[in-house]
Amino acid sequence: MSSAASPPQTRAGRKEWTALGLLVLPALLLFMMLTILFLASPYLAADLEPTGTEILWILDIYGFLMASLLVLMGTVADRYGHRNLLVTGAALFGIFSVVAAMTDSPTMMIVWRAVLGIAAAMQMPATLGLIFSMFQDAKQRGVAIGIWAAAISGGVALGPLLAGLLLEAFSWRATFLVAVPVMAVVVIGGLLLLPGHQASQSNKLDLFSALLLVLTLLPFIYGIKSFATEDETARSIAAVVIGLAFGVWFVLRQLRSSAPLLDVRLFVNRTVGGALGVFILAATGLGGVYLMFTQFLQQVKDLSPIKTGFAILPAAIVLIVVATLSPVIARRIRPGYVIATGLAVQVVGYLLFTQIESTTGLPLVIAGFVVLYPAVSPSMALTTDLVVGSVPPEKAGSAGGLASTVNDLGISLGVAIVGTIGTAAYSSDLENKLPDGLPAEAKGAADESLAGAVAAAQNLPDNLADPLLRVAKDAFAHGLNVGSGVAAAIAAAGAIIAAITLRHVPPTGSAAPADQSGEPDTVQVTEFGSK
Incomplete structure (x- = not known):
């Protein structure tokens, strides 16, 4: 947080904005890699023949290790230099992407995906630390953070689209190789454009x-x-x-x-605690519904991977615009209120999803997602700035790692909580609607998931397959309705928390007033953020 007593801050110029374009690349790509294999996994499985457990680990180990190591790598970046860690991580990511693309063993694929997760964790907090060192002016920094956050959200959204394009033209191995030229640009550009010597040797690792x-x-x-x-x-x-x-x-x-390693006393600072609480709620609601929405497009609306990606594209474009504008709006309106408004709009989007049926027209479904998805942008763009701006500059990498960890953790919670509730609602709705004469094996597969019902229907005569698919799709739509209702409640809670706990934070274009507790935020930051 800034204060009226702060010294004049240097405004960023053309070089810094060019460097921001470079920093956006790893943010976009690394989060794209979280979702890009979801559509490619059937093709990968056909070639490598992994067990069910192995394919699960191939898909998840990247995100597991990335989330687990973000805070550590943020501290390493603070100590040894953000540019050094970013360039090293990018080089490793490019090298092991080639290794993974050439792999024919399921076990080794798990290993290389784990290494890619470590290399990703090296880069993310370093990018945020560099942004804070290059953009010292609060207004410019807010815009830069908004662009960075939009790249993360865009990466998650565009993963299926890129996967669909690559699978149409090449093979699943191309989903790894696409990272190589991007990481080469990051390495070369990082050495030429990014500032060095941000290292701090004050603390032992x-x-x-x-x-x-x-x-x-x-x-x-x-x-x-x-x-x-x-x-x-x-x-x-x-x-x-x-x-x-x-x-x-x-x-x-x-x-x-x-x-x-992590100053847990930071959570006592109500700006940090409130921002992270809102952040995890926003990510939790979105994580589960986003997963069910992509399944709805592919399995209920029967869209191919590439068409699914294009269906998500309008919402992703609007998200990037909203994420870029959110810091500009926060110059005049308190960030807590901007975040709360975004989450309130997201509640509307979730409520629209509670009315979707399997027969609902695709334009209406996409329009609902255009309302829902971009509304998460203010929380992503502004809470990261609030968290990292509330700690000393030498701890920016650590705080950035913490914010990114909370985002990844929130998405995982959403898949677990909202996804499980949606699956239970699907099974419950399907239970008494299955057609008579359905074989026990097909009934068990359909009860487990919509994908199981689709697979079972391929081996059934039309008089059983058609009714099974109809009731299974209706049941999945019901599960999406219920999951969206839960997500609406989560987003509403986040909106209330943002409006209450962050209401003391002034617009970024004004000086910070004293905290309502009687102490300015800058005093709290010094106490909780440094030793």
């Missing part, structure tokens, strides 16, 4: 705390993800409990340390 953080997040994220995919919940519960136990150990260690 606490590797044991880093290990505890990985042992906290990795089983926890695995546990909440597996709730949506596993029939047996014991393993999921055990993973969550193990993660929470390591989490308590991690927090206690940070509180006792004179140089913590």
Whole structure:
């Protein structure tokens, strides 16, 4: 946060804005890689012949390790230099993308996807730390953060579109190779355009705390993800409990340390705590509905991967515009109110989704997503700025890693919570509507998922296949309705929290007033953000 007593801040010029264009590339690509294999997985499975468990790990290990290591890599960037870590991570990502594309072993594919997750975690907090070092003017920094956040959201949205294009023209291996030229540009451009020497040697790197953080997040994220995919919940519960136990150990260690890996006292700062709380709620609501929406387009509306990508494109374009404009609006209106308004609009979008049926026209479905998806932009664009702006510059990488971790964790929570509720609603609605004479095997497959119903229908005569597909699609639409209702409640809670806990934050174009507690935010930042 800024204050009236702050010294004059240097405005960014052409070189800094050009460098921002370079920093947007890894933000766009690395989050695109979270979703790009979802459409390519059937083709990958046909070639590598992995087991069900192996394909799950191939898809998820990248995101698991990326989320688990973001805070650590943010601290490493603070200590050894943001440009150094970004360039190193980009080089490793490009090299191991080629290795993964050439792999014919399911086990080694899991290994290389894990390495790619580590390389991704090296880059994300470094990009944010560089933005904060280059854009010292609050107004310019807000715009830069908005563009950066739009790139992240656009990457998640455009992953299916790019996958569809690559699968039409090439093979699943191209979904890895597409990263190589991008990372080459980041390496070369980073050395030429990005400032060096942001390193801080003030604190010794606490590797044991880093290990505890990985042992906290990795089983926890695995546990909440597996709730949506596993029939047996014991393993999921055990993973969550193990993660929470390591989490308590991690927090206690940070509180006792004179140089913590993550200063957990930052959460006492109500700007940081409120912003992260809103951020995780926004990501949670969107994560589950986004997954169900892509399945709805492919399995209910029978769109091909490339057509599914193009169906998502209008919302992605509007999202980029809204994310870019949000920091501009926040110059005149308090960020908390801008975020709350965005989430309120998102509630409207979710409520529209509660009315969708399997027979609803595709234009109306896409229009509903255009309302829903871009409305998350203010929370993504502004909360990151609030979090990182509330800590000293030397901890920008750590705070950026924390914000990105919360985003990834929120998406995982959304898949687990909203996705599980939607799946349960699908199964419940389908239970008494299956056609008579359906074989037990087909009934079991249909009850598990819509994909199972579609696969089972291919081996049935038309007099059974057509009714099965009709009731299964109706049931999935019902599951999307219920999941969207839950997401609406989550987004409404986020809107209320943003309006209440962030109302003290002034527009970014004005000086920061004293906190209602009687102390200015800058005093709190010094106390909680530095030792």
